[in-house]
Amino acid sequence: MPPLLSIEGLDVRYDSPRGDVRAVDGLDLVLEAGETYALVGESGCGKTATAYATLRLVEPGRIAGGRILFQGRDLMALSEKEMRRVRGAGIGFAFQEPGAALNPVMKIGTQVGESLRIHRGLSRKEAWREAVRLLTAVSLPDPERQASSYPHELSGGMKQRVMLAIALSCRPALLIADEPTSALDVTIQAQILDLLRKLKADYNLTVLLITHDFGVVAEVADRVGVMYAGRLVEEATARELFADPKHPYTRALLRAMPEEGDDGRGKRLRALPGNAPDPVVPPPGCRFHPRCPDVFAPCAGIEPANLVLSGGRRVACHLHAPESR
Amino acid sequence: MSTGPLVEAKGLAKTFPARTGWFGSSGPGVRAVDGVDLTVHAGETVGLVGESGSGKSTLGRLLIRLIEPGAGTVRFDGTDLLALAPGPLRRMRRRFQIVFQDSHGALNPRMKVGTLVAEPLAIHGIGAGRAERRERAAGLLEEVGLDRGALDKYPHEFSGGQRQRIGLARAIACQPEFVVADEPVSSLDPSVQAQIVNLMAELQERRGLAYLFIAHDLRLVRHVARRVAVMYLGKIVEEAGTDELYSRPLHPYTKALLEAAPRRDPQAPRARVLPGEPPSPVRPPSGCRFHPRCPVAEAVCSREEPKLLAIGSERLVACHLVAGVVSSSAAD
Numbered sequence: 001m002p003p004l005l006s007i008e009g010l011d012v013r014y015d016s017p018r019g020d021v022r023a024v025d026g027l028d029l030v031l032e033a034g035e036t037y038a039l040v041g042e043s044g045c046g047k048t049a050t051a052y053a054t055l056r057l058v059e060p061g062r063i064a065g066g067r068i069l070f071q072g073r074d075l076m077a078l079s080e081k082e083m084r085r086v087r088g089a090g091i092g093f094a095f096q097e098p099g100a101a102l103n104p105v106m107k108i109g110t111q112v113g114e115s116l117r118i119h120r121g122l123s124r125k126e127a128w129r130e131a132v133r134l135l136t137a138v139s140l141p142d143p144e145r146q147a148s149s150y151p152h153e154l155s156g157g158m159k160q161r162v163m164l165a166i167a168l169s170c171r172p173a174l175l176i177a178d179e180p181t182s183a184l185d186v187t188i189q190a191q192i193l194d195l196l197r198k199l200k201a202d203y204n205l206t207v208l209l210i211t212h213d214f215g216v217v218a219e220v221a222d223r224v225g226v227m228y229a230g231r232l233v234e235e236a237t238a239r240e241l242f243a244d245p246k247h248p249y250t251r252a253l254l255r256a257m258p259e260e261g262d263d264g265r266g267k268r269l270r271a272l273p274g275n276a277p278d279p280v281v282p283p284p285g286c287r288f289h290p291r292c293p294d295v296f297a298p299c300a301g302i303e304p305a306n307l308v309l310s311g312g313r314r315v316a317c318h319l320h321a322p323e324s325r
Numbered sequence: 326m327s328t329g330p331l332v333e334a335k336g337l338a339k340t341f342p343a344r345t346g347w348f349g350s351s352g353p354g355v356r357a358v359d360g361v362d363l364t365v366h367a368g369e370t371v372g373l374v375g376e377s378g379s380g381k382s383t384l385g386r387l388l389i390r391l392i393e394p395g396a397g398t399v400r401f402d403g404t405d406l407l408a409l410a411p412g413p414l415r416r417m418r419r420r421f422q423i424v425f426q427d428s429h430g431a432l433n434p435r436m437k438v439g440t441l442v443a444e445p446l447a448i449h450g451i452g453a454g455r456a457e458r459r460e461r462a463a464g465l466l467e468e469v470g471l472d473r474g475a476l477d478k479y480p481h482e483f484s485g486g487q488r489q490r491i492g493l494a495r496a497i498a499c500q501p502e503f504v505v506a507d508e509p510v511s512s513l514d515p516s517v518q519a520q521i522v523n524l525m526a527e528l529q530e531r532r533g534l535a536y537l538f539i540a541h542d543l544r545l546v547r548h549v550a551r552r553v554a555v556m557y558l559g560k561i562v563e564e565a566g567t568d569e570l571y572s573r574p575l576h577p578y579t580k581a582l583l584e585a586a587p588r589r590d591p592q593a594p595r596a597r598v599l600p601g602e603p604p605s606p607v608r609p610p611s612g613c614r615f616h617p618r619c620p621v622a623e624a625v626c627s628r629e630e631p632k633l634l635a636i637g638s639e640r641l642v643a644c645h646l647v648a649g650v651v652s653s654s655a656a657d
Contacts, residue, residue: 042514043485155602156377185376186541187599190585194598212514215587219595238591256519257544260588263568264548268526271519275484 002072004206005031005054005174010066012049012058021279023049023061025230028306031174036200036207038217038238041227042253044276047210050227051176054208055087071173088119092167096179098159102151108135109147112165119170134165137202139195157188161195168203175200178210193219214254218242226250229277229287232306236313246315248294286318294319329403331503331535332365332421337387337397339380343607355606357383359559360397362633367502370529370536372550372567374543374582378603379556381539385505388537389421390414401503419449422496424489426508431492432480438491439476442466445498465494468531469524486517490524497528507539522549543586547571555579558606558614561633565640575642578615613645621646 012024024046031037039047052058054068056075068075070090075083087093095101103111112134113127122130128147135143138161151159160180167175177196181189197220200207211217217224217238224241226234226249234247245251252272258264274291277283283290289299296318298304304316338361340354358380365371365388375381386392388399390406399406401421409417425431432441442462443452452458463473469490480488489509496504506525510518522545528534540546546553547567554564555578563576574580581599588596601618604610610617616626625645633643642648 042516157602185603186543186585187376187581188602189587190596190598191600193587194595213587214515214589218589218591218593219587221591242589242591253516254589256516257589258548260544260590261571262544262548263571264526264550267548268523269519269548271523272516273520275486275517276514 001033002069003030004033004071005029005208006067006069007050007054008067008069010050010053010068011064012046012053012061013064014061016280018280020064021061022230022282023279024053025282027066027227027230027232029225029232031206031208033173033206034204035222036209036220038209038211038221038224039227040211040214040217040224042212042276044229044279045227046230047212047227048178051093051178051208051210054176055091055093056083057087085119088115089170090172091174091176092170092172094160094163094167094175094177094180096182098163099151099156101163102159104151107148107150108154108162112147112162112169115166115169130169131165134169135162137168138162138165138199140165155188156184157191160184160192164195164199168199168205171203172205174206174208175203176208176210179212180209181216182211182213189216196220214242214257226253229279229282231287231316232314233288233317234313234315237311240311240313246309246313246320247288247317248292248319249288252291252293286316329400330364331367331402332363332388332537333400334361334363334384334388335398337361337363337384337399338395339383339387339392340395353607356559356609357606358387358394359609361556361559361561363388363554363561363564365503365535365537368529368533368535369552370538370550372546372553373537373539373556374541374546374553375556376541376582376603378558378606380559380606381556382507384556385423385507385537385539389418389423389503389505391423416449419499420501421503421505422499422501423505423507424492424496424509426511429480429485429488432488432495434480436479437476438466438478438480438483439463441480441491442476442494442498445495449499451499461498462494465498466491468497468528469494470520484517485513486520489513489521493521493524493528497532497534500532501534503535503537505537505539508541509538510545511540511542518545525549543571543583555582558603558609560614560643561641562615562643563641564633565642569640575636575640575647576615576644577619577621577646581618581620613643 007029010024010027014021041047053063109128109131112131116122116127116130132143132147140146140161181192221238224238225232228249234250255270256272285300285302286304289295298318304318306314306316307320308314337358339358340356343355373381387394439462442465443458446452446458452461466475471490510521538549550567553567553570554561557578563579574583584596612627612629613631616622631643631645633641634648636642
């Protein structure tokens with residue numbers, strides 16, 4: 001069976017007065033059906049651009065190269081009309097800020113039912129009934145009554161539940177969730193992650209999760225890709241990544257945050273110096289080399305190849321190249 | 326200078342008018358902070374944690390009289406802040422400052438960084454003139470890790486982390502003794518968070534600053550604070566030394582918060598999920614405000630509001646069940 005989603009050599013560019021912003025640069029990514037894959041990285045690393053590119057929604061930017069195969073179909077070759085079908089029924093999308101994504105003047109039930117009417121041709125009444133069922137599935141309290149409410153009447157956590165109901169309404173095979181819990185409080189975040197695990201099982205979903213939070217990754221991800229400056233620098237199962245991070249950037253990120261039980265006494269956090277690089281003129285060679293604690297001879301001149309290590313994990317770093325060991 | 330606490334708040338309360346109705350008729354109001362005592366000693370960091378709507382930011386602002394309380398008192402180094410006339414209050418303001426989460430919104434985008442950092446000096450009449458204040462601003466920027474080239478740039482030319490450095494330079498300009506840091510790193514990337522947390526620790530050591538560190542990231546609070554207060558719906562429900570609080574949380578809400586924080590270990594057992602959401606502070610629940618979500622609530626919890634009681638010498642907890650256990654074990 002082919003993988004559910006296969007991204008090959010994806011390039012996403014945005015125009016800027018100073019030249020092209022290389023938001024995503026030669027990204028390869030494969031999602032197997034049934035897994036939860038987390039794409040992690042800091043602001044500007046290209047993780048969100050990758051998610052939007054999968055839906056071909058990168059305007060005002062453009063997909064400058066690469067292929068995206070979803071269920072074996074090349075999404076780049078589809079007409080806009082066919083692509084709309086994929087967005088509605090093939091790939092569901094939950095946005096980071098449901099407050100901004102929901103229509104403020106439309107009842108919740110109508111919004112959840114909207115794509116059912118468009119894609120499955122349900123009547124207004126049938127769509128409403130199905131919407132209430134979906135709102136029940138995402139554990140919105142009192143779904144029959146809440147279906148008649150408007151977004152502003154709901155809390156952030158409730159809006160995220162509604163967002164998930166909309167994303168799942170047409171039974172997509174793939175759910176892309178962009179920072180679904182970043183704007184939420186910890187106890188609500190735990191509820192939504194719990195719901196995500198439940199929905200994944202109930203709806204037989206494959207999930208692409210975009211996040212900057214390694215805590216969230218540890219909670220839900222099977223596999224993890226770490227992005228830096230438009231490139232995938234490391235990929236491994238969640239278990240491998242936390243137990244034995246290979247890329248110096250991944251290591252630095254995991255180290256920078258206080259450890260469990262860190263009481264801070266007389267200690268500083270192990271901060272990563274510097275800032276993310278200029279996306280218009282990224283550093284030559286490895287893009288992380290100016291901040292890397294382990295930088296050595298080849299890093300500034302030669303771009304590291306994507307190495308496949310034992311067990312299928314990948315890393316793009318000269319330290320792990322056979323000739324440097 | 327007195328030898329008491331640097332900041333001492335008693336019975337602080339603040340209700341914001343809630344506009345309901347089309348014509349702005351006010352309802353009962355949002356009880357953002359409802360009878361809070363809090364003490365901060367010179368040079369220490371007190372952590373304040375809680376979720377949205379818990380009143381933690383409002384409490385931070387009340388402590389430095391950025392907003393006026395509806396009830397209660399705040400003493401700063403022994404002086405009753407609320408009794409001060411505008412003139413003496415303005416002079417007192419040199420001694421405490423605030424740093425905001427949103428460094429973008431907090432810095433005037435039309436002012437150059439040099440002017441922004443020198444502004445508090447000008448307001449408080451520090452430095453002989455513009456040129457001297459500019460030199461001082463350059464020194465402050467250097468202290469927070471920015472070079473003097475920053476003086477003539479605008480805030481938007483900097484990254485989020487650098488803007489937070491500028492915010493800190495402004496905050497320390499008049500040599501305050503107390504800084505309220507309201508989610509100072511929450512909107513920053515993890516690698517940058519660590520830089521700012523370290524910088525704040527350096528400034529504290531060098532200048533003897535006391536911080537009220539308001540945050541929702543419990544792990545970070547454990548790293549920075551020696552004492553932590555946990556707020557829920559306008560009230561402090563537990564306050565303890567950091568070690569005690571994290572190793573042995575007593576209030577069910579504190580326990581839930583600690584459990585809900587994601588662990589960075591894919592093999593760790595999944596946390597028990599606290600059901601429900603915080604209720605509206607407009608109409609808080611009767612009795613203990615946490616009782617509708619509390620996994621161990623009993624009948625008394627919905628009837629009577631628990632008092633914040635001392636458990637041992639270093640800890641305060643507002644929970645009927647904890648109080649019951651302690652008093653019965655004391656009776657044994």
